[in-house]
Amino acid sequence: MSDVCIVGIGIHRFGRTDGVSGVEQGVHAVRAALADAGVEWPQVQFAYGASDAAGNPDTMVEHLGLTGVQFINVRNGCAAGGSALFSAQMAIKSGEFDLGIAVGFDKHPRGAFNALPAEYNLPDWYGDAGYMITTQFFANKITRYMHLHGISRTTLGRVAEKAFRNAVHAPHAWRRQPVALDEILDGAMVSDPYSKYMFCSPAEGGVALVLASEKRARELGKPLVRLKAATMRTRPPGSFEVFAPCIDIGGGTATATRIASRDAFTLAGIGPADIAVAQLQDTEAGAEIMHMAENGFCADGEQEQWLAEGRTEIGGALPVNTDGGCLACGEPIGASGLRQVYENVVQLRGDGAGRQVPGAPKTAYSHVYGAPGVSAVTILER
Amino acid sequence: MRAIAPGLFTDEPQPRLVGGRHRDSGRIVFPCPPGNDYEPHPLRRDGTLWSWTIQRYRPKSPPYAGPEAFAPWPVGYVELAGETIVEARLANVAFADVHIGMPLELTFIPLDPAAAEPVMIHAFQPAGARA
Numbered sequence: 001m002s003d004v005c006i007v008g009i010g011i012h013r014f015g016r017t018d019g020v021s022g023v024e025q026g027v028h029a030v031r032a033a034l035a036d037a038g039v040e041w042p043q044v045q046f047a048y049g050a051s052d053a054a055g056n057p058d059t060m061v062e063h064l065g066l067t068g069v070q071f072i073n074v075r076n077g078c079a080a081g082g083s084a085l086f087s088a089q090m091a092i093k094s095g096e097f098d099l100g101i102a103v104g105f106d107k108h109p110r111g112a113f114n115a116l117p118a119e120y121n122l123p124d125w126y127g128d129a130g131y132m133i134t135t136q137f138f139a140n141k142i143t144r145y146m147h148l149h150g151i152s153r154t155t156l157g158r159v160a161e162k163a164f165r166n167a168v169h170a171p172h173a174w175r176r177q178p179v180a181l182d183e184i185l186d187g188a189m190v191s192d193p194y195s196k197y198m199f200c201s202p203a204e205g206g207v208a209l210v211l212a213s214e215k216r217a218r219e220l221g222k223p224l225v226r227l228k229a230a231t232m233r234t235r236p237p238g239s240f241e242v243f244a245p246c247i248d249i250g251g252g253t254a255t256a257t258r259i260a261s262r263d264a265f266t267l268a269g270i271g272p273a274d275i276a277v278a279q280l281q282d283t284e285a286g287a288e289i290m291h292m293a294e295n296g297f298c299a300d301g302e303q304e305q306w307l308a309e310g311r312t313e314i315g316g317a318l319p320v321n322t323d324g325g326c327l328a329c330g331e332p333i334g335a336s337g338l339r340q341v342y343e344n345v346v347q348l349r350g351d352g353a354g355r356q357v358p359g360a361p362k363t364a365y366s367h368v369y370g371a372p373g374v375s376a377v378t379i380l381e382r
Numbered sequence: 383m384r385a386i387a388p389g390l391f392t393d394e395p396q397p398r399l400v401g402g403r404h405r406d407s408g409r410i411v412f413p414c415p416p417g418n419d420y421e422p423h424p425l426r427r428d429g430t431l432w433s434w435t436i437q438r439y440r441p442k443s444p445p446y447a448g449p450e451a452f453a454p455w456p457v458g459y460v461e462l463a464g465e466t467i468v469e470a471r472l473a474n475v476a477f478a479d480v481h482i483g484m485p486l487e488l489t490f491i492p493l494d495p496a497a498a499e500p501v502m503i504h505a506f507q508p509a510g511a512r513a
Contacts (some may be wrong), residue, residue, distance in 0.1 A: 069404045114442040123413060125387035127445025129493060130437065132468060136457055143458075147433070147482045192436040192477075246412040247432075247459060247467040248403075305475030 002165040003226040005217035006380070007036025009345045010212030012105070014203055015174030015327040022332075025206035026105030026250075027063040029335075033101065033208035038220060045097040045209075046070040048087045050080035050104035052333035057103060078281075078370020079232050080104060081207070081337030085378065086230045088211050098213040105206035106332030120243050120372065129312065130380025134371070135199060135284075137242040139191035142286030144252060146193070149301035151289055153193050157184045158307040159285035160197045160327055166314060169354030172339070174203055174330045196284040203330025207338035209345075225348050228379045229267035233260035235373030242371045256375035257281075257294040257367065264377040265296065272296040275379075276361030277347050278318060279340035281369040282325040295367055295377070319357045322347060337376055338361025340366035348382040386493060386501050389414070389422070398424040399488065399504055401466060410465045419487030423463050427488040429506065432467050434480050445503075449494040456480050460506050473505040485509040 010032025012025035020028075026049065034041060041064045049057020049071060058071040076083040081104035088102040115134070117127040126132060145151060161181045167173035179197055180377035187195035217224055235241060236259060238251030265271055272295065280295060282288035289303045297318055298306055306312060312320035323329060323343045326336060347357050364380045383397070390413060391397040401412040402420030414422045440452035456472035458480070472480060473491050489507045492500030 021486075111442070114444070116445050123387060124445070125390060125503075127503075128447035130441045130446045130448055130455075131388060131457070132445050133437065133441050136435060136437060140433045140457075140459060143435055144433035144482070189436070189438045191438060245469050247460060248409070249463075249465070249467060251467070 002214040003228065004092045005212050005214055005222070006209050006225045006227060006341070006345050007212045007217050007220050007222040008033040008039065009342045010034070010036060010208045011172045011339065011342050012206035013172045014205035017204055022105045022107035022206070022255065023057070023060050023178060025107070025204060026051070026057060026103050026208070027060050029206035029208035030060065030064060030101060030103050030104065033210045037210040037222065038115065038291045039099065039210065041065045042067045043099060044069055044101055046088070046091055046100040048072050048074055048084035048102050050074045050076070050084040050334040050338070052077070052080055052106055052336065054105055054107040057105070074350045077372055078333055078375040079337065079374040080120070080334045081367055082230070082368050082376020082378070083232050084336060085209065085341065086232050086376065089227050089230050092211055092213050098216040099210070101208055101210050102338060103206070103208040104338040106334040107204040108202035108332065111202070115243070122245065123220050129244070132243060132301050134242050135191040135194070137244070138199070138287065139194055142284070142290070143193065145286065145290055149359060151301070151304055151362065153185065155304050155307045155372055156193060156198055156285040156290065157181050159282065161185045162313060163282065163321060163324040165326035166322055166355055167328030170206070170323035170328070173324045175324070175328045194286070196288060200283055200326035200331045204331050205329070205332040205335045205339065207335045207342050209338060209341060212213045223349060224382060225345050226381045228381050229264040230265045230376070230378045231260045231267065232374065232376040233263065239335060239373055241373040253377040255294055255369070256354060256373050257291060257369050260375040261295040261367065262375040264379050268379040270363065270379070274363055275318065275365045276359070276363045277322060277357045278320050278346065278365040278367070279322070279325065279343055280320055280367045282321055282327050283331065283370070283378065286327065287369070288320060291367060291369065295365070300312065314355055314357055322355050322357060333370070337366065337368040340368065341378055341380070383490060383497060383502050386503050391490070391504065392424050396427065397490070398427055399468065401425045412466055412468045425465055425468070427501070428509065429460040429462040429486050431482050431484045431486055432459040432461045433482060434472065436477055447493065451496070460486055469478060471503065471505040472507065474507040474511045
């Protein structure tokens with residue numbers, strides 16, 4: 001079977017853009033991606049669009065042109081963007097189409113997400129009593145992990161410090177000022193052990209990718225960035241997820257990420273040691289730490305040494321979150337997973353400028369994780 | 383005692399949390415889900431701390447139904463041996479003394495300490511602690 005290639009990328013900068021709707025940010029990204037690919041909207045045969053809270057993606061045809069294009073909306077929690085991309089590559093792999101787009105955008109209100117119990121099959125008392133809080137879950141999860149695997153709070157701080165430092169060189173990032181490690185560690189506490197600098201914020205942004213069959217990509221004359229694997233998986237038994245009134249005894253280590261990652265490596269026919277650059281879900285600083293292990297890049301506990309030695313810095317053995325990740329870009333749910341793939345294409349093309357991974361990387365990995373226990377992984381090769 | 387929800391606690395001098403036991407697999411969960419797959423199963427009152435954090439900001443309302451006045455509270459997961467690990471606030475303990483593995487026992491605290499007839503929620507406190 002021929003590979004699916006990413007032939008165009010576009011992004012609307014993340015953060016806060018008052019007066020521009022989520023859909024408009026998605027449209028901006030699509031236009032940029034089309035221009036990058038050198039194709040016109042009427043040539044696009046299909047689209048998958050992801051948004052969690054900013055309206056129906058297919059309404060963007062009003063802006064892009066009423067060509068009658070097939071346009072399918074995807075709403076799949078934090079894996080919405082990854083699911084859109086998975087679906088788009090399937091449409092090409094099947095032979096049904098040879099040119100289409102995956103687009104994701106979102107626009108969330110300021111502050112923490114305020115989820116309601118009924119949306120998650122939970123009784124009202126759970127929200128009434130103050131448990132319906134994502135930050136509480138993330139903090140509980142990392143506290144347990146730090147206890148089991150000897151991860152220090154300084155290491156969490158180093159993750160955030162790296163994110164803001166990398167974002168200085170990423171024009172699409174939101175928080176682009178370096179923050180000193182001490183300031184991160186001494187920042188206002190949100191949910192121990194996390195200070196405000198160690199959590200990402202709900203935000204806004206849009207990303208679009210143009211996908212093509214290998215044959216079509218060659219005709220377009222674009223450098224071939226191949227989508228070697230795209231997986232989306234849900235949680236296994238005994239996992240520990242957001243909004244969990246209970247966890248099975250012995251649970252808390254099996255995750256959707258481990259399944260999505262394992263299956264993506266199998267599809268791509270390579271292993272973690274073959275990856276040159278990785279974008280890993282960093283909803284909070286500890287998530288990046290845990291996801292390094294869950295995706296197979298190191299053993300539990302080795303992160304302490306990895307961060308101390310700078311192995312995940314842009315010049316390190318495995319650069320992680322080269323554009324500052326969610327910590328620096330914020331998290332517009334529908335767009336977040338596609339931002340990671342955007343960044344990986346930038347890196348594989350060698351267009352990263354101040355944040356470019358040296359040595360002409362040939363493989364790139366992306367991973368999202370979120371409620372209600374979903375994960376999506378991609379592996380790119382050039 | 384005015385419980386935050388009916389059927390969440392047993393009606394006895396020392397109330398217990400009402401979990402659910404899966405009729406086929408025996409898996410125990412909290413709270414007891416609606417429907418016929420699970421039967422109510424009162425949970426043991428003693429446990430050990432599995433993980434924890436401090437809630438440092440007032441949760442958004444809705445859904446939070448507590449008072450406007452806010453003071454940070456510890457909240458974590460408590461392992462009930464042989465049953466399940468339940469999420470619960472911690473009470474009657476200094477933040478600096480909270481640690482994984484500490485022995486705990488079930489207690490009940492008001493959602494709004496200033497209310498005349500407060501709604502009660504479950505919490506765990508250090509074993510042998512007194513309010």
